[in-house]
Amino acid sequence: MFFGIEAGGTKFNCAVGHGTEIVEELRVPTTSPAETLGTCKAFFERAADRHGQPEGLGIATFGPIDLESGTIGATPKRGWPGTNIVAPFKSFGCPIAIETDVTGAAIGEANHGAGVGVDPVVYLTVGTGIGGGAIVGGRPLRGDPHPEMGHILISRRIDDVFEGTCPHHDSCLEGLACGPAISQRWGKPSHALGDDLDAAIDLEADYLAQGIAAIVAVLAPRRIIVGGGVMEVPGLLEATRERLFQKLNRYPGAAAHTDPASFLVPPGLGGRAGMVGALVMAAGSS
């Protein structure tokens, strides 16, 4: 039996199981580190009483994160910078694997979802933030500390006067195209755009296609899986796909000889990619 944690900015999803077979799970609100991690640990202690000690534990977490130590970096989430999210779980005595939330989702999709048998494969989420994880040569792509695909610099469209949400960059993908950027630009959230729907999709698809084109140029993936709440806007995935292939203009690599509909795809695991990925990581760590 394995333990998995998908650690997000609003909630921690804890799961007990193996791959897609989840026997118990708990959703814990992200409040203070002590409260959230304490509730997660208590859940796993009860699970260990029922199912036995875990063979491994996987954590797919928000960042920035030092993947060697498990210490959270400079996040705006109050109380979390400097928190070690591995330490509370060392008492289980099992191997612990840790990756970013998006890399965890990429691992889940690569093993059980839309990325099975496809390598390199990228998972990109477009929601409260934008981030991406990649599996290259069967291994999660790391760096120092990890890729930040949401901060690819893109060109602001000349008619877009919204200043962006990123405190670091004037015009990065996340700053111009994340959920809060849509809400602030149009004065309404992505699921309620009303009369602005077509214009919003047109702009959003352009920005996403710019960012994805950069990912294609650098990683030459065979498939890109795009998830997150913003991608639930009807027609956005199709518009992004069309814009992406226009920009790539049949070059480079896979984009030239792959059917667009099988190159840019929705997640096979829906919103469960990260949790499944954490359980896959747990199994791989043991």
Ligand SMILES: [Zn+2]
């Ligand atoms: Zn940025």
